[in-house]
Amino acid sequence: MSDKKTITFPVEATHVMMFRRSIGDYAVPDTGLEKAAVPPTFPRAVAQFDPDYHLRLKPGEAWFGSGKKPSGVEGKPSSAGGLHAEQHFEFLRPMVPGDVLSVTEHVGKTWEKESKRAGKLVFTERVQEFRDQKGELVCISRGVSVRTERPVDQK
Amino acid sequence: MRLKASQISVGDTFEDILVEDLKRTQLVMYSGTSGDYNPLHTDDIYCREAAGYPGVFAHGMLTMGMTGRVVTDRFGAENVKKYGVRFTNQVWPGDDLKGKAVVDAIRQENGETLIDMTITTTNQKGDVVLSGYATARAEK
Structure with missing residues (x-):
């Protein structure tokens, strides 16, 4: 997501149903038609609606997962794409199926740290704001990703 | 049960x-719903032979999502005001995870009762894999 792009994020009941199952929550009605409550981590699923999201296969573009070879991209750093270090959500009101949200993102702080288990770490903060059709703020999501110098050592 | x-x-x-x-299939399910198709979570060959x-x-986010149920099962997803975490250790297929929320404060704000909690998730070895906080509105 670039700095100024706005993404339209329709909050749909069936998507919420499948999302809830995927986090082990089977209390949601199976019909997918109920106005089931939206889990607080659901805003990250906006990735599905971002045409440029880098962690989804796109036709005609190299993909770093395996096919004929262990990776479809030569010479990528071993931790391609980075890891998720922190995530914070703040809700001004509940997100509900039927909302059609406008989402903007900006890059926040970046910083570095040395780690025994993964070498030099470069942290980047990204802030997303979710607004409803009236332009009112529904949620702020702040994620911190980290690029490691090498794979994280396993104890 | 709602509290x-x-x-x-x-x-x-x-x-x-x-x-x-924890099953690999659940990682596939989470990739499918969240849209995060990073092969680190679904592609063993890529992980072992390319990523190290x-x-x-x-x-x-799967661990954060599962952990969130400790709060949402008791207060309702629609009552969560804040939820934030740091990921402190990786979670692997086969892991057993336990989530815990401890009530730090109960306060009144704009006519609502808000519950501040410290959140911790540990694996079967007792290692903390996630630590954070949540604030939820408690119904009267």
């Missing part, structure tokens, strides 16, 4: 088993 404001005291601890013997990891590991 009412009158049923909650500072120091209360809520604890749930989030998952036992022993195999696939869980999305941090």
Whole structure:
């Protein structure tokens, strides 16, 4: 997501149903038609609606997962794409199926740290704001990703 | 079970088993719903032969999502005001995870009762894999 792009994020009941199952929550009605409550981590699923999201296969573009070879991209750093270090959500009101949200993102702080288990770490903060059709703020999501110098050592 | 404001005291601890013997299929399910198709979470060959990891590991957001149920099962997803975490260790297929929320404060704000909690998720070895906080509104 670039700095100024706005993404339209329709909050749909069936998507919420499948999302809830995927986090082990089977209390949601199976019909997918109920106005089931939206889990607080659901805003990250906006990735599905971002045409440029880098962690989804796109036709005609190299993909770093395996096919004929262990990776479809030569010479990528071993931790391609980075890891998720922190995530914070703040809700001004509940997100509900039927909302059609406008989402903007900006890059926040970046910083570095040395780690025994993964070498030099470069942290980047990204802030997303979710607004409803009236332009009112529904949620702020702040994620911190980290690029490691090498794979994280396993104890 | 939903908790009412009158049923909650500072120091209360809520604890749930989030998952036992985490399956790779659940990682695939989470990739599908979240849209995060990073092969680190679904592609063992990529992990071992290209990325230098022993195999696939869980999305941090899957652990955060599962942990969130400790709060949402008791207060309702629609009552969560804040939820934030740091991912402190990776989670692997086969792991057992336990989530815990401890009530730090109960306060009134704009006519609502808000519950501040410290959140911790540990694996079967007792290692903390996620630590954070949540604030939820308790119904009267």
